[in-house]
Amino acid sequence: QSVLTQPPSASGTPGQRVSISCSGSISNIGNNFVYWYHHLPGTAPKLLIYRNSQRPSGVPDRFSGSKSGTSASLAISGLRSDDEADYYCAVWDSSLTNWVFGGGTKLTVL
Amino acid sequence: EVQLLESGGDLVQPGGSLRLSCAASGFTFSNHAMCWVRQAPGKGLEWVSSITADGRHAYYADSVRGRFTISRDSSWNILYLEMSSLRADDTALYYCAKEYNSGWSFGGQGTLVTVSS
Numbered sequence: 001q002s003v004l005t006q007p008p009s010a011s012g013t014p015g016q017r018v019s020i021s022c023s024g025s026i027s028n029i030g031n032n033f034v035y036w037y038h039h040l041p042g043t044a045p046k047l048l049i050y051r052n053s054q055r056p057s058g059v060p061d062r063f064s065g066s067k068s069g070t071s072a073s074l075a076i077s078g079l080r081s082d083d084e085a086d087y088y089c090a091v092w093d094s095s096l097t098n099w100v101f102g103g104g105t106k107l108t109v110l
Numbered sequence: 111e112v113q114l115l116e117s118g119g120d121l122v123q124p125g126g127s128l129r130l131s132c133a134a135s136g137f138t139f140s141n142h143a144m145c146w147v148r149q150a151p152g153k154g155l156e157w158v159s160s161i162t163a164d165g166r167h168a169y170y171a172d173s174v175r176g177r178f179t180i181s182r183d184s185s186w187n188i189l190y191l192e193m194s195s196l197r198a199d200d201t202a203l204y205y206c207a208k209e210y211n212s213g214w215s216f217g218g219q220g221t222l223v224t225v226s227s
Contacts, residue, residue: 002154035213037155044114044205044216045147045155051211088155090213098171099145099157099214 004102022089119221132206148202
């Protein structure tokens with residue numbers, strides 16, 4: 001059971017906008033930066049969002065991140081079939097003094 | 111181009127030991143903290159351990175503290191994970207990552223550790 005809660009699944013049709021939530025507490029999301037990753041098992045996780053809402057170079061602006069209080073969200077607009085993957089949030093937990101990942105959300109493009 | 115190449119994964123018996131390596135290139139290794147993250151079969155990503163850029167401070171998940179040791183060699187640009195007293199639940203694909211804007215950026219395909227008799 002992760003200290004960060006994500007919905008296990010999400011879905012959308014091509015072109016739609018979907019949002020994935022990540023809920024935590026004051027010791028993690030409430031006081032630290034949130035990071036989002038795209039992951040296909042067996043391959044390197046890809047950083048999509050850093051420091052709550054910043055995109056690394058090369059990540060399309062279809063991906064956006066936000067944070068409010070002890071929750072964060074990843075939004076994907078203009079959904080594409082190749083967006084099908086697992087998505088994880090990650091954050092430093094100041095109380096545990098370790099990094100924590102959310103349980104992951106499997107995105108299906110219908 | 112940043113490259114991270116994990117190696118050292120193997121089949122090992124419960125209670126055994128293993129050393130993982132991560133060869134880094136394409137960036138100034140000594141300027142970045144590094145970490146290990148794993149994914150057990152059918153499970154999500156789990157942070158395992160991280161080490162500061164100067165190698166002076168290390169952090170561990172509760173599940174591995176006292177059994178795993180992270181270290182780095184900035185002469186050879188290699189990150190290590192010494193694993194001992196291995197258990198079945200350590201079976202996973204292990205990834206290394208470099209610090210990026212206070213978070214982590216991955217680059218390799220991982221190395222598989224299987225703990226089984």
